Amino acid sequence: xxxxxxxxxxxxxxxxxxxxxxxxxxxxxxxxxxxxxxxxxxxxxxxxxxxxxxxxxxxx
Numbered sequence: 098x099x100x101x102x103x104x105x106x107x108x109x110x111x112x113x114x115x116x117x118x119x120x121x122x123x124x125x126x127x128x129x130x131x132x133x134x135x136x137x138x139x140x141x142x143x144x145x146x147x148x149x150x151x152x153x154x155x156x157x
Contacts, residue, residue: 103116 101116101118103114107113
């Protein structure tokens with residue numbers, strides 16, 4: 098994860114020579130493609146909501 102990459106193969110939706118950073122890895126689970134970074138975003142949102150509600154009740 099977070100490795101710098103350059104596309105060197107033609108015939109993909111990514112242009113030849115495009116540069117970027119790996120931010121996730123496709124995983125096949127129950128015939129659906131899930132991305133690991135979606136899971137991280139989901140967990141981050143859940144943590145944020147939990148923190149928001151916890152701080153709300155703390156102020157009461």
